[in-house]
Amino acid sequence: MTHFYSKEESLTRLKDLAPDQLQAFNDFNMAVFKDSMLTRKEKEIIAVAITHVTQCPYCIDYHTKNAKRVGATLEELSEAVFVTAAVEAGGAVTHSTHIHNAKDTEASNSLYERSNLKSLGQLVKFSKEAFRGYQAFSTAATKDGKLSGKFKEIIAVAVATATQCPYCIDVHTKNAEKLGATNEELAEAVMVSSALRAGGAYAHMRIMMASFTD
Numbered sequence: 001m002t003h004f005y006s007k008e009e010s011l012t013r014l015k016d017l018a019p020d021q022l023q024a025f026n027d028f029n030m031a032v033f034k035d036s037m038l039t040r041k042e043k044e045i046i047a048v049a050i051t052h053v054t055q056c057p058y059c060i061d062y063h064t065k066n067a068k069r070v071g072a073t074l075e076e077l078s079e080a081v082f083v084t085a086a087v088e089a090g091g092a093v094t095h096s097t098h099i100h101n102a103k104d105t106e107a108s109n110s111l112y113e114r115s116n117l118k119s120l121g122q123l124v125k126f127s128k129e130a131f132r133g134y135q136a137f138s139t140a141a142t143k144d145g146k147l148s149g150k151f152k153e154i155i156a157v158a159v160a161t162a163t164q165c166p167y168c169i170d171v172h173t174k175n176a177e178k179l180g181a182t183n184e185e186l187a188e189a190v191m192v193s194s195a196l197r198a199g200g201a202y203a204h205m206r207i208m209m210a211s212f213t214d
Contacts, residue, residue, distance in 0.1 A: 004207055005057050005058075010206065011202075011203075011206050017209075028198070029195055032191045032194070033047075033195075036184075037182065037184040037185050038154075038185055040070050041067070042151065043192050044067035044070055045067055045072050045076055045077060045080045046154070046192045047063040047066070047067070048060070048063050048064055048067050048080055048081065049080040049081055050084070050162050050192065050193050051064075051200075052081050052084045053088070053196075054162065055200075056199070056200040058203035059199050062203075073146065075145075075146045076146045076147055079146050080147060080155055083141050083156050084155075084159050085137075086138045087159040087163060087168050087172070089137065090134075090167075090171070091160075091163050093134055094116075094167035095165070095167070096120070096123055097119040097120060098111065099122070101119065112166050142156065148179075150179035150180055153179055153181060154176050154181050154185055154186060155189070156176070157173050157176055157186055158190055158192055159193070160172050161190050161193045
């Protein structure tokens with residue numbers, strides 16, 4: 001291989017290499033992307049948002065085309081990916097609270113407590129202008145637009161599970177609930193996240209196979 005990412009690399013050999021696992025993976029994906037409380041279009045929009053967490057170019061290409069095929073617009077996809085960017089930014093911001101705890105000799109031995117978020121004032125104190133910029137960006141990314149604020153918070157919950165940020169999961173779950181998101185909608189969004197986490201590993205197996213035979 002002269003480069004790692006090529007659409008020419010095929011996954012068809014997996015039918016012979018791991019047929020049972022491939023079939024189970026395909027069945028999993030089919031179940032996840034069925035129309036239900038969230039439509040196929042909504043699920044593909046969420047998928048595109050998650051692919052920008054997993055940073056899998058194959059997945060971005062595949063799910064962008066799927067989303068377009070079921071009626072998603074480029075404006076909708078752009079707004080969804082900005083939700084991803086905002087949640088990723090929020091993960092860094094909220095995890096800054098651990099810096100404060102690390103410097104506090106009296107801090108609890110528990111690393112993840114809701115009360116940690118009280119320490120966000122440290123960022124405001126030492127980087128006020130940048131923090132305000134983050135707040136404005138996060139608000140802009142999740143407000144009503146081509147996608148509703150409710151749906152953007154559902155996307156944010158899915159993204160937060162993909163980034164594995166407990167603070168983000170907590171904040172955006174509460175935001176989504178306030179805007180009327182149901183348990184079923186949130187569960188389906190999280191299953192899209194789960195499928196895309198698996199999908200990134202699946203899609204990258206083409207590199208593994210090419211490297212093995214190189």
